[in-house]
Amino acid sequence: MATLLLHHPAFLDHLVPPGHPERPDRLRALHDALDDEAFAALVREVAPLADPAAVAMVHPERFVEAIRKAIPKTGFRRIDPDTVVSPGSWAAALCAAGAAMRAVDAVVGGEVNNAFAAVRPPGHHAEPETAMGFCLFNTIAIAARHAQAKHGLERVAIVDFDVHHGNGSQEIFWSDASVLYCSTHEMPLYPGSGARTERGEHNNIVNAPLSSGSGGKEFRETVASIVLPRLGEFRPDLVVVSAGFDAHMRDPLASLNLDETDFAWVTDQLMQVANRHAEGRLVSVLEGGYDLQGLSQSAAAHVKTLMRA
Secondary structure (H helix, E strand, O other): OOEEEEEOHHHHHOOOOOOOOOOOHHHHHHHHHHOOHHHOOOEEEEOOOOOHHHHOOOOOHHHHHHHHHHOOOOOOEEOOOOOEEOOOHHHHHHHHHHHHHHHHHHHHOOOOOEEEEOOOOOOOOOEOOEOEOOEOOOHHHHHHHHHHHHHOOOOEEEEEOOOOOOHHHHHHHOOOOOEEEEEEEEOOOOOOOOOOOOOOOOOOEEEEEEOOOOEHHHHHHHHHHHHHHHHHHHOOOEEEEEEOOOOEOOOOOOOOEEOHHHHHHHHHHHHHHHHHHOOOOEEEEEOOOOOHHHHHHHHHHHHHHHOOO
16 A cells, blocks of 8 residues: 545645745645656545535634635635635635545555545644634644544544644534543644643643754653643544644754654654554644755654655
8 A cells, every 4th residue: 555645736726925824835845856767656536625614623614605706706815814725725625625624535445554635724723613824714624623523433632733723623613522532732832722731621622832943852852741641542543644844954944943854753653652552553644844954854754654655
């Protein structure tokens, strides 16, 4: 078997104003890196468009409809100061959800060992009824809910190593004992959530904040001492990863100092968790990463590690 890479041209049609960090060039740089012959064995597939009803597993129908109505016929419209939509944003957001769901289907169905969905816009800041932080729909939460609803998986673990805390993912699963949400992130930093004391109603939220300036040593120690033990206790049926690469030292929006070897390391550690508890089942979905070189090199290291399964 192999690693599945999900992509779609619609992701490039989610346009943003000049100077916005979450821009189409992010995916162009990522795919340029993955066009290297080292990635020839990837199974590449165009993502399907999700039915809006699937998004409603996580977001109320009225919110989904409000986002649809907010899409302009021309130009840009700001949802908030950071979050912008344009005529192609609706299809991009639905394709992002579709990519995550298809990744779950392929991995749980035994078609591939694991999968990486190279999507935009990102998703982990999207709360049930609030689009924010460049995010419209919470793609990783949709993946987790789809795994439970379609495949009957009882325990899903979300691991989020984006440099920003996934406030939306935390809120969605705050009172759900069937989902473990684990996050490493810089603190203080946008969106301001993610303290260690935020643990969820069933102790199912694991926040492991890092101080500004922390590097690979601190990151690896935090993952090894806090995140991995909780994953072992939880024994997930599936591991889904919010794979943000903005903790890279080159990233302009944060102040952590990771490099691509750190992302390769954490990927390997999560694969080991999946091998022990989840029959190797792991799905990864792109979140942040705003320096093109840092993003492309880190994503390449992440995918190369996935391909070793």
